[in-house]
Amino acid sequence: MNQTEHGAWLLAEAVRQLDFDGLPVASGPQELHTATRLVHSYALAQAIGHPASHDMLDRGLSYIVKNYPMQAGS
Structure with a gap:
C-alpha cells in the first residue's frame, strides 16, 4: 500500500468510525x-x-463540563 492509498484508507476508516447516531x-x-x-x-x-x-465536539465538551466539574484549586 503506498502513502496515498494509506491516507485514503485512514480517512475512510475515520469517517466510518464516526458514523453513528450520537446517542x-x-x-x-x-x-x-x-x-x-x-x-x-x-x-x-x-x-x-x-x-x-x-x-459532537460541542456535545462532548458540554458532557465533560457537566459531569466532571473542576474543583477549586484544580
Whole structure:
C-alpha cells in the first residue's frame, strides 16, 4: 500500500468510525478517560472537515463540563 492509498484508507476508516447516531450510552456516565478520548477523536475529525464533528465536539465538551466539574484549586 503506498502513502496515498494509506491516507485514503485512514480517512475512510475515520469517517466510518464516526458514523453513528450520537446517542448517549444508557448504562450511565462515561468514565472521564473515555469521554476525553471521544472528544479528542471528534476534534481530529473537525480538523479534517467531518460534517457532524462540530456538533459532537460541542456535545462532548458540554458532557465533560457537566459531569466532571473542576474543583477549586484544580
